[in-house]
Amino acid sequence: MLDCVDPVFKALADATRRELLDELFRHDGQTLGALAGRFAMTRVAVAKHLRLLEDAGLVTAHRRGREKLHYLNPVPMRLVHDRWVSKYTEAWAAGLVDLKRDLEASVEKILEMYIRTSPEQLWQAITDPEVRARYQFGARIESDWTSGSSYQVTHDSASGPLIEGRNLEIDPPRRLVQTYHAVWGEDVAAEGTSRVTWDIEQVGDSCRLTVTHDQLRDDADEHRYGGWPMILSGLKTWLETGHELTTPGSLTYGGST
Numbered sequence: 001m002l003d004c005v006d007p008v009f010k011a012l013a014d015a016t017r018r019e020l021l022d023e024l025f026r027h028d029g030q031t032l033g034a035l036a037g038r039f040a041m042t043r044v045a046v047a048k049h050l051r052l053l054e055d056a057g058l059v060t061a062h063r064r065g066r067e068k069l070h071y072l073n074p075v076p077m078r079l080v081h082d083r084w085v086s087k088y089t090e091a092w093a094a095g096l097v098d099l100k101r102d103l104e105a106s107v108e109k110i111l112e113m114y115i116r117t118s119p120e121q122l123w124q125a126i127t128d129p130e131v132r133a134r135y136q137f138g139a140r141i142e143s144d145w146t147s148g149s150s151y152q153v154t155h156d157s158a159s160g161p162l163i164e165g166r167n168l169e170i171d172p173p174r175r176l177v178q179t180y181h182a183v184w185g186e187d188v189a190a191e192g193t194s195r196v197t198w199d200i201e202q203v204g205d206s207c208r209l210t211v212t213h214d215q216l217r218d219d220a221d222e223h224r225y226g227g228w229p230m231i232l233s234g235l236k237t238w239l240e241t242g243h244e245l246t247t248p249g250s251l252t253y254g255g256s257t
Contacts, residue, residue, distance in 0.1 A: 007056035008076045017049050024072040060112040071110045078229035108214040109225050116206045117239040123173035135234030174200050182224050
């Protein structure tokens with residue numbers, strides 16, 4: 001698992017690639033042309049840098065019509081933070097690597113990661129309440145997993161549900177589309193419903209998991225989506241090692257029981 005961070009360190013070692021990440025942080029979902037226009041180099045050179053960032057998982061590319069848009073993916077940074085920063089500098093790590101900010105630039109959040117597991121095991125981890133609690137801070141998801149059915153995310157310490165929604169599309173073990181209504185507080189509940197899509201693609205002996213959280217308001221409360229890097233890092237760790245990952249979320253909310 002530790003080898004997976006080597007491409008991240010290599011990608012971050014170059015100043016141009018760090019500037020590209022900064023550009024995507026300021027405005028997520030940019031085309032190659034838009035990014036190349038901000039650098040004194042050719043489009044081909046910028047494309048090569050973007051390819052290295054994609055190979056490291058720091059950038060994901062998705063087509064919207066005829067355009068290919070590039071998005072910042074904070075999950076690998078979360079893994080580096082958890083492995084190399086938090087255990088040494090726990091008291092001020094949040095100030096040094098505030099990954100929640102990486103998710104504030106757009107109303108569409110796209111996170112992508114590779115997990116050494118099968119599509120069936122990954123699907124089970126997403127939909128099984130006991131497994132879900134292992135990596136989502138002790139929270140369990142309950143549903144009968146039929147198209148159009150409802151679901152709830154609950155926690156033993158909460159008097160009511162944390163998240164409510166409906167399963168819009170269910171295609172195990174490849175795709176799950178859900179509405180997402182955070183109801184753990186009056187402020188977030190007032191922001192209404194968004195959408196979360198889980199896409200699973202088998203790649204050799206691993207799976208590429210892409211989570212898209214969209215239909216968010218321009219000024220959406222970051223608590224609605226800021227926990228994804230920790231949740232997905234915990235999911236990857238659980239499936240690959242069988243161990244729970246200690247994150248600020250698990251420390252705050254007590255993890256699973």
